[in-house]
């Protein structure tokens with residue numbers, strides 16, 4: 001499968017948190033604003049200080065697609081499957097690409113895409129894929 | 141300002157198709173050679189080279205093949221389909237500022253080439269921005285755009301009928317253009333609505349073609365242009381755009397994801413122009429995917445936020461009677477997908493008066509590059 005580089009210098013703490021079952025995002029050590037994806041400098045105050053703030057894990061569906069073939073071999077057997085952008089409840093600009101699943105541990109094609117809608121409430125879950133703990137979303 | 145100080149005086153292209161045997165370097169050199177012949181300028185006079193950073197053939201190879209003289213300006217622009225107007229605009233800037241006298245800009249692309257479809261070579265361990273999208277199965281450019289398209293349709297009430305308006309208009313234009321890949325293939329609304337999904341809400345006909353081919357243009361000063369054989373097409377205005385907090389293709393993380401690079405680019409384009417959107421005779425708008433057209437119409441000021449879908453109603457994009465005939469050679473969706481560089485050449489043909497869907501008395505043409513990536517645009521005039 002395609003997996004993220006969990007040793008990436010900017011994002012490693014994100015994956016260390018998911019391995020503990022926590023959803024954390026980078027927050028500025030200067031002004032406190034949260035940001036995702038992670039990066040070295042805060043665009044609001046230019047501070048290099050960062051902390052990793054734990055989130056509630058609650059979100060809503062901001063948008064979604066249903067991916068149909070042809071896709072890369074790793075995902076071919078799962079297609080068609082939905083992919084979403086989740087809007088996190090802590091900050092209107094904080095969004096993440098992810099997958100809605102029917103229950104924790106279920107595959108990314110486990111929900112009927114016809115039941116998805118923008119605005120649906122979500123709660124984070126996690127699934128291990130080749131040693132990486134991927135955030136997943138179940139409907140709340 | 142570079143306003144009207146340079147002109148495009150030569151255009152050249154190869155045939156478009158699939159499975160062309162020539163290398164991308166060979167195709168690039170063929171297109172540049174044809175553009176120089178069109179301009180009536182010897183290759184030894186070429187002293188400026190502007191190309192996409194994604195080009196397979198490099199400047200030194202092009203110079204060795206085409207037979208350039210001392211090249212005194214060369215530049216590359218990244219971000220794939222965002223670069224088309226950028227390489228032309230930087231060629232114009234280089235000529236206008238005296239860094240070179242004869243500049244060429246081009247794009248050569250083959251579907252099967254390593255450099256053509258980066259998504260198909262995704263590495264199994266993802267770094268950079270891709271780690272936040274591809275690992276979740278958001279794999280292809282169409283998936284990335286479809287996420288924004290769904291949100292756009294939700295926020296503003298745009299519909300699949302609006303996207304069909306885009307696809308059908310461009311196909312009609314291609315059906316008049318013998319060089320278009322889809323010249324002999326009409327498209328109906330019924331065919332569009334029953335087409336297979338690629339990434340819902342986008343279907344097959346919301347996607348551009350995959351094409352092998354190359355195109356090139358030649359830029360010289362306005363003074364020199366008046367002595368050459370072709371009617372000069374002046375580079376009236378040029379802009380590039382990279383908005384705040386932008387993420388390439390996956391622009392989901394900023395406060396206003398539906399305000400893309402076109403908005404940033406449009407600021408400079410219109411600020412340096414004597415014209416307004418209402419003055420534009422026709423447009424060539426980057427169309428790797430149909431939703432990029434309503435977004436670009438908004439970004440470049442042809443309508444307000446959220447009005448891009450409705451703008452396409454009533455045949456607005458169609459030659460000859462629409463209020464803004466758009467992609468009059470068929471565009472990326474129906475002529476050829478060469479990273480939008482065919483749009484530049486069609487803009488030149490409209491200003492010369494020899495398009496296969498020629499807008500009567502056309503005096504200005506907007507050409508845009510990719511919305512959704514750091515982009516660029518040109519306003520051409522005759």
Ligand SMILES: [Zn+2]
Pocket residue numbers: 028029030031032033042043044045046047
């Ligand atoms: Zn800060």
